[in-house]
Amino acid sequence: MANEVFYSYLHNFTLDDVLSLLDNDNGEQKTQVENVLLDGEAVKYFINEFWTSGQRKASNLHEISYRACFKPQLPRFFIQSLTGEGDLVYDPFMGRGTTVLEAAILKRRVAGNDINPLSRVLVEPRLNIPLYQEIAERINRIPFNDQAGADRDLSMFYHPRTEGEIVSLRRYLEEKRRNREEDKVDSWIRMVATNRLTGHSPGFFSVYTLPPNQAVSPQRQIKINMKRNQQPEYRDVGKLILKKTKTLLKDITEEKRKEINACGEKALLLSEHAGFTREITAESVKLTVTSPPFLDVVQYSYDNWLRCWFNGIDERIIDKRITVTRNIRQWSGVMQDVFAELYRITVKGGWVAFEVGEVKGGRIKLEEYVVPLGKRARFHCFCVLINRQQFTKTSNIWGIGNNAKGTNTNRIVLFYKS
Numbered sequence: 001m002a003n004e005v006f007y008s009y010l011h012n013f014t015l016d017d018v019l020s021l022l023d024n025d026n027g028e029q030k031t032q033v034e035n036v037l038l039d040g041e042a043v044k045y046f047i048n049e050f051w052t053s054g055q056r057k058a059s060n061l062h063e064i065s066y067r068a069c070f071k072p073q074l075p076r077f078f079i080q081s082l083t084g085e086g087d088l089v090y091d092p093f094m095g096r097g098t099t100v101l102e103a104a105i106l107k108r109r110v111a112g113n114d115i116n117p118l119s120r121v122l123v124e125p126r127l128n129i130p131l132y133q134e135i136a137e138r139i140n141r142i143p144f145n146d147q148a149g150a151d152r153d154l155s156m157f158y159h160p161r162t163e164g165e166i167v168s169l170r171r172y173l174e175e176k177r178r179n180r181e182e183d184k185v186d187s188w189i190r191m192v193a194t195n196r197l198t199g200h201s202p203g204f205f206s207v208y209t210l211p212p213n214q215a216v217s218p219q220r221q222i223k224i225n226m227k228r229n230q231q232p233e234y235r236d237v238g239k240l241i242l243k244k245t246k247t248l249l250k251d252i253t254e255e256k257r258k259e260i261n262a263c264g265e266k267a268l269l270l271s272e273h274a275g276f277t278r279e280i281t282a283e284s285v286k287l288t289v290t291s292p293p294f295l296d297v298v299q300y301s302y303d304n305w306l307r308c309w310f311n312g313i314d315e316r317i318i319d320k321r322i323t324v325t326r327n328i329r330q331w332s333g334v335m336q337d338v339f340a341e342l343y344r345i346t347v348k349g350g351w352v353a354f355e356v357g358e359v360k361g362g363r364i365k366l367e368e369y370v371v372p373l374g375k376r377a378r379f380h381c382f383c384v385l386i387n388r389q390q391f392t393k394t395s396n397i398w399g400i401g402n403n404a405k406g407t408n409t410n411r412i413v414l415f416y417k418s
């Protein structure tokens with residue numbers, strides 16, 4: 001069956017239709033269905049490769065790297081299945097904005113939130129896309145000064161001339177912001193430059209280093225340089241921004257750009273704790289697709305120091321605000337507030353798809369904790385969906401031992417508000 005066509009009609013269907021959709025094959029293999037006792041109730045597990053490689057490729061507009069982001073096909077599956085054009089789709093932990101952007105591409109209304117202020121830097125410009133020509137003209141007008149020096153030692157990352165260009169771009173953007181003159185073209189340039197600061201190919205401003213969402217410390221970079229016997233070469237900042245811009249906009253036609261921007265004009269983007277988002281109207285959201293911070297201790301300030309420096313954000317604030325929980329009890333406490341808030345803002349007949357991934361190599365099955373949290377907030381647990389790529393018949397749903405390298409599993413609890 002042409003799944004995508006089927007999904008696009010589904011939002012008008014009944015709960016039984018949703019069940020039969022999930023119980024369907026994906027065109028290649030039959031969905032495995034199991035009943036599992038969770039929180040005193042039998043919960044249906046649907047296991048398959050729900051978004052297959054045969055499906056439409058995701059838009060290049062998503063191609064901004066971010067720690068622990070999910071594939072656009074994940075939110076697309078739920079958005080197409082459970083909402084129609086104009087419905088409000090939300091992500092309380094939006095990160096690089098995968099859900100929000102995919103929803104805008106599919107002509108839904110969007111709302112997003114993330115406590116990390118860098119998230120809005122990365123998301124907002126892609127909901128308010130300038131023309132390539134406007135960006136190219138602006139780049140030409142920016143006073144790049146390849147002699148400018150940074151207020152900290154960045155010589156292990158950048159050639160002196162590249163550093164000068166980054167510093168002058170940073171000053172230019174800072175001044176625009178201070179004078180409240182930063183427009184959508186500047187914000188786009190800010191987003192792309194933030195994404196290009198460090199990386200592992202000549203498409204980035206830096207010498208070879210870790211991927212862009214994991215800036216290393218200067219000391220570590222010095223070691224990498226010694227080990228690889230490398231020195232930063234000159235990179236043309238303006239040229240690289242335009243090159244990445246071209247890639248991001250590759251499949252965005254003028255019509256699509258206008259549609260996305262129309263959606264962006266009405267988008268509500270917040271930088272709050274996901275449990276306290278009073279700006280979102282009660283009973284307004286048709287579907288939430290999200291993936292929360294997990295139990296691991298991610299050092300966000302360490303990961304983000306260079307991105308924060310470029311954007312004039314104090315990285316210690318990120319560390320203070322971001323939820324880092326050390327055990328499942330703490331984690332559940334925070335998520336309980338989030339579920340209460342999601343219940344408040346979800347319409348009757350609305351959905352929450354809560355992706356929990358594999359934690360601690362599959363030893364902790366977070367859905368076992370998530371199901372009671374959602375139910376306590378008065379949601380119904382509709383099912384658990386396991387999307388498993390390279391699905392094999394011998395796999396079992398518990399993810400222990402069978403989550404061999406090369407497989408990519410998403411574990412999603414689907415809740416419904418009656």
Ligand SMILES: C[S@@+](CC[C@H](N)C(=O)[O-])C[C@H]1O[C@@H](n2cnc3c(N)ncnc32)[C@H](O)[C@@H]1O
Nearest residue numbers: 068069070093095096098114115116273274323
């Ligand atoms: C797993 S990532 C989400 C990635 C996202 N699905 C994507 O595709 O980019 C979790 C996000 O939660 C954010 N976060 C952590 N604690 C938060 C909180 N209390 N409220 C809101 N956002 C929070 C982090 O900044 C991070 O961006």
